[in-house]
Amino acid sequence: MRALTCLVATSTLLFATTAFGQGTSFTSRLGRNPVGVGEAFPFEVSLSLDNARMEDYRPPDFRGFRIVAQQPSQSTQIQMGGGGGFMRQIYTWNYQLVALQKGKLTIAPASVRVDGREMRTEKVSVTVVDSGQAQPSPQPRQQLPRGVPGFPGANFFFPDLDTDTEPVSPPEPAKPAGRRNFLRVVPSKTKAFAGEQITVEWQMYLTERQNNYAPTKEPRTDGFWAEELEVPQNRGGLSLSEQVLEGRVYLFAPLMRKALFGLNPGKYTITPLEADISRVDFFGATVHSEHLKADPVTMEIVPLPAGAPAGFDPSAVGKFSMAAEVDRDHVQVGEAITLKLRVDGQGNLRKIALPGMPRLDGWKVYEPKINVQMNRGDVVGGSKTAEYLLLPERSGQTTLPAFSFSYFDTHKGAYSTVKTEPLHLVVTGEAATAQGPHTTTPVAAPAASGGENLLTLDVRPLRSRPSLRRDLGSALYHSPALLGVAIAPPLLLGLVSLFGVARTRLGQETEGKRRRKLRRSANRRLHTATAHLREGRLAPSLGEIERVLSEFLTGKVGRPVAGMSREELRAALASMGAGPSLTESTVTALDTCDRARFAPGSIHPEEASRAIDRASEIIEAFERLPSSAGAQA
Amino acid sequence: MRLLRAEMAVLGFALVVGAFASQARADFLDQAWMRGNEAHLRGDYAGAAAAYQQLDKQRVVSADLYYNLGVTYFRLGQLGRAIWAFERALVVAPDDEDARFNLTQARKLTDQRAHDKLEGAEREPLWSRVVTFFSPSTEVWLFCGLYLGCFVLLFVRRRLAEDSRLAVTTAAAVLGTTALLAGTLLLGRMNLDRIPFAIVLPDTVTVKEGADSNFRTSFEVHGGLRVRVLDHEQDWVRVRLANGLEGFVRAEDLGLL
Numbered sequence: 001m002r003a004l005t006c007l008v009a010t011s012t013l014l015f016a017t018t019a020f021g022q023g024t025s026f027t028s029r030l031g032r033n034p035v036g037v038g039e040a041f042p043f044e045v046s047l048s049l050d051n052a053r054m055e056d057y058r059p060p061d062f063r064g065f066r067i068v069a070q071q072p073s074q075s076t077q078i079q080m081g082g083g084g085g086f087m088r089q090i091y092t093w094n095y096q097l098v099a100l101q102k103g104k105l106t107i108a109p110a111s112v113r114v115d116g117r118e119m120r121t122e123k124v125s126v127t128v129v130d131s132g133q134a135q136p137s138p139q140p141r142q143q144l145p146r147g148v149p150g151f152p153g154a155n156f157f158f159p160d161l162d163t164d165t166e167p168v169s170p171p172e173p174a175k176p177a178g179r180r181n182f183l184r185v186v187p188s189k190t191k192a193f194a195g196e197q198i199t200v201e202w203q204m205y206l207t208e209r210q211n212n213y214a215p216t217k218e219p220r221t222d223g224f225w226a227e228e229l230e231v232p233q234n235r236g237g238l239s240l241s242e243q244v245l246e247g248r249v250y251l252f253a254p255l256m257r258k259a260l261f262g263l264n265p266g267k268y269t270i271t272p273l274e275a276d277i278s279r280v281d282f283f284g285a286t287v288h289s290e291h292l293k294a295d296p297v298t299m300e301i302v303p304l305p306a307g308a309p310a311g312f313d314p315s316a317v318g319k320f321s322m323a324a325e326v327d328r329d330h331v332q333v334g335e336a337i338t339l340k341l342r343v344d345g346q347g348n349l350r351k352i353a354l355p356g357m358p359r360l361d362g363w364k365v366y367e368p369k370i371n372v373q374m375n376r377g378d379v380v381g382g383s384k385t386a387e388y389l390l391l392p393e394r395s396g397q398t399t400l401p402a403f404s405f406s407y408f409d410t411h412k413g414a415y416s417t418v419k420t421e422p423l424h425l426v427v428t429g430e431a432a433t434a435q436g437p438h439t440t441t442p443v444a445a446p447a448a449s450g451g452e453n454l455l456t457l458d459v460r461p462l463r464s465r466p467s468l469r470r471d472l473g474s475a476l477y478h479s480p481a482l483l484g485v486a487i488a489p490p491l492l493l494g495l496v497s498l499f500g501v502a503r504t505r506l507g508q509e510t511e512g513k514r515r516r517k518l519r520r521s522a523n524r525r526l527h528t529a530t531a532h533l534r535e536g537r538l539a540p541s542l543g544e545i546e547r548v549l550s551e552f553l554t555g556k557v558g559r560p561v562a563g564m565s566r567e568e569l570r571a572a573l574a575s576m577g578a579g580p581s582l583t584e585s586t587v588t589a590l591d592t593c594d595r596a597r598f599a600p601g602s603i604h605p606e607e608a609s610r611a612i613d614r615a616s617e618i619i620e621a622f623e624r625l626p627s628s629a630g631a632q633a
Numbered sequence: 634m635r636l637l638r639a640e641m642a643v644l645g646f647a648l649v650v651g652a653f654a655s656q657a658r659a660d661f662l663d664q665a666w667m668r669g670n671e672a673h674l675r676g677d678y679a680g681a682a683a684a685y686q687q688l689d690k691q692r693v694v695s696a697d698l699y700y701n702l703g704v705t706y707f708r709l710g711q712l713g714r715a716i717w718a719f720e721r722a723l724v725v726a727p728d729d730e731d732a733r734f735n736l737t738q739a740r741k742l743t744d745q746r747a748h749d750k751l752e753g754a755e756r757e758p759l760w761s762r763v764v765t766f767f768s769p770s771t772e773v774w775l776f777c778g779l780y781l782g783c784f785v786l787l788f789v790r791r792r793l794a795e796d797s798r799l800a801v802t803t804a805a806a807v808l809g810t811t812a813l814l815a816g817t818l819l820l821g822r823m824n825l826d827r828i829p830f831a832i833v834l835p836d837t838v839t840v841k842e843g844a845d846s847n848f849r850t851s852f853e854v855h856g857g858l859r860v861r862v863l864d865h866e867q868d869w870v871r872v873r874l875a876n877g878l879e880g881f882v883r884a885e886d887l888g889l890l
Contacts, residue, residue, distance in 0.1 A: 217664075218664050218668070220664070220667075227675075228671070228675070350674060372676075458738065459703075459704055459707050459715075459735040459738050459739065460731045460735055461704070462670060462673050462701050462704050462705075463697050463700055463701055463731075464670045464674065465697065466667070467659075467663045467666065468662050468663055468666035468688070468693065468695055468697065468698060469695060469696075470693060470694060470695045471694050471695055471696060471725050473768075473769065473771065473772075473773040473774050474694040474725045474768070474769050474773070475692075475693075475694045476773050476777075477769040477770065477772070477773045477819075478694065482773065482777075485777055485780070485781070489781060489783075489784035492784075493784060493787055493788065496788070496791070497791075
């Protein structure tokens with residue numbers, strides 16, 4: 001009851017202070033009182049302004065509380081009435097607080113400067129009791145938070161205290177099977193003449209209310225001149241309504257509408273609109289998010305029929321009328337008149353070219369000032385006006401010839417031409433007496449400096465290329481990549497050189513390497529010889545032993561030993577430092593192998609086995625010899 | 634060989650990923666560009682300026698972007714900002730005739746409102762004019778082309794027979810020397826940019842004797858004036874005029890070139 005009284009009181013106060021035309025108000029309010037320790041409760045600061053400027057907002061000192069969430073928001077209220085209109089800006093700062101201790105706490109005033117004057121809210125007392133003893137907060141009317149960014153009807157923390165309430169949405173229908181959120185693109189037509197308007201609308205269908213909508217990829221309309229059209233909005237957000245599609249009820253929102261005018265014949269595809277939607281919980285945490293994508297649309301643009309009148313502008317497709325008028329038809333020499341040439345109608349007015357100004361003898365004609373007024377309803381239209389400043393240089397009568405404008409009428413499917421009436425101008429006075437500042441060549445000067453033509457002081461027009469041309473050189477100049485370009489080549493060259501040197505060095509055969517290689521080869525052959533012996537093949541086994549000894553000794557001696565006589569072999573081995581017993585043992589082993597080759601039957605398996613052992617011992621003995629001896633050999 | 638294949642695969646993957654990322658960024662930038670152009674053509678100059686500023690914040694360097702931003706600021710009547718944007722367009726593309734014309738127009742208009750005549754203004758020193766003779770883009774491409782060409786020749790030289798090396802060595806030396814000159818120009822420009830120029834953005838700015846609004850006012854300058862930025866002190870900037878006068882202005886009142 002106490003909480004209800006508090007709520008009613010604060011609501012009444014807020015209503016009283018935020019009524020239109022009541023001036024500025026700056027208030028704060030508490031969601032409920034008392035509150036429990038550790039329980040979250042809402043607190044709101046609200047500023048309402050009529051044509052005033054707000055600055056330097058300072059939030060209250062929440063000593064004794066912890067802020068668990070905060071959300072500033074801004075809205076504009078406009079009311080038109082018999083007594084005139086009101087526009088009001090409302091700034092709201094919503095806080096979600098948690099009391100840290102029990103007792104009677106105070107939230108200090110918030111302050112803000114409005115048009116230089118400082119305003120403060122009242123101090124707010126909060127009674128904090130033990131957790132669970134505080135009365136529960138009033139239940140919101142809807143379970144889903146209403147209106148958050150992108151969607152109307154928002155009061156994030158005070159769903160029931162919203163002073164700017166809107167009708168409560170009807171209960172949402174049960175979700176039939178197969179329903180899903182989706183984006184839809186609806187073109188008014190898919191085949192049109194070049195320059196003819198095609199209206200394309202992108203729509204969103206939702207199965208249930210969402211809190212956020214954010215487009216992630218805008219559709220590209222290459223090949224078209226595009227004009228944005230108005231879509232219904234609700235207080236700056238999307239306008240949601242219920243709609244039945246294929247027997248199913250959806251929440252429907254138009255997202256975007258464009259009027260497209262094909263520039264050249266051909267087939268063009270409009271890329272899909274993509275958007276993210278999401279739902280959030282009470283504290284703003286996302287509970288569901290989804291990425292939606294509309295379908296692409298392909299349009300066929302067909303050329304206009306043949307038989308266009310002379311001077312026809314291909315952009316002039318639709319329905320148009322034209323008028324020409326001068327602000328006065330009697331002037332003195334040196335006094336300027338203004339000619340307004342105006343085309344009204346429906347079509348791509350921004351792109352159409354107005355009829356050119358003919359050359360007028362005795363008149364100085366300045367560049368026109370072009371003004372376009374556009375209506376962005378279902379059909380793009382409006383008016384395009386060219387304002388020419390004409391300066392007579394001598395007296396006499398002049399007739400401005402009729403202006404004509406041709407266009408393709410899409411309703412009739414034929415070309416039409418509209419014309420203005422000729423205009424008669426009378427100039428009086430003498431050219432000689434009119435010499436002065438007005439008749440000299442106009443220079444750039446402000447209007448305040450007296451009658452000179454401001455139209456000459458303009459800039460050249462916008463560059464509307466379809467894609468942005470970037471300067472890669474300048475981008476590189478500002479980028480650290482330039483340092484990389486400077487460092488990389490010498491570094492690479494150095495690395496390649498180092499690699500080359502390393503490879504050369506690794507490729508050279510050292511004494512140790514050569515010995516290891518010989519040893520490996522010998523072991524391999526002895527292993528093969530043992531395998532032959534194990535299988536009873538004595539001749540191949542001894543053949544391997546001969547090969548291993550020949551190769552090993554060739555490597556040691558440094559020249560082939562196969563062709564040496566036994567005496568030469570003995571001399572060579574002795575020169576390596578081999579003792580007589582090692583030399584004789586080597587020669588005997590080789591003789592045994594020779595015998596096996598020429599008289600295989602004379603060899604016993606035991607003899608072959610001993611030969612293998614001996615060969616191994618010989619190799620080890622040669623390995624033990626000092627390397628200098630081998631080198632000398 | 635296997636190692637080489639793995640390296641090539643990694644390089645290829647990186648190139649593909651880089652190409653995709655680059656394309657996505659290009660699409661995003663093009664959309665913002667089109668949004669700005671469409672807003673401008675609709676007459677929504679504030680919307681157009683916001684779209685172009687978004688591109689500027691993305692560190693897009695484009696003469697077209699600054700040119701359109703300048704035209705938009707001109708339409709909004711913000712002549713100081715328009716001059717800044719046209720100056721930036723000319724920094725990127727010094728031979729952009731349209732930007733030069735528009736800059737002249739904007740300066741004429743500001744001169745009619747208020748003109749800062751600097752007594753004893755000094756001309757830019759010769760070295761400064763030399764290093765800014767070409768655009769940054771030209772200097773970068775010149776340097777990169779010559780420098781990389783020199784090293785390509787050095788790589789090729791390693792593969793050549795002894796008798797063919799002299800000609801290639803001579804060519805590499807010529808390219809290397811020219812690259813050194815281009816690099817000197819580039820370094821000179823970078824050194825010049827270390828003390829950047831800025832344009833006064835609002836119509837009138839009071840220049841203070843110190844970095845605080847409570848300091849005495851030294852003098853006033855007007856929108857479009859070109860100044861040198863010497864130092865930053867929090868949100869204040871010490872500036873020097875072409876005639877040597879110095880003072881402090883708020884950083885938000887200057888647009889860096």
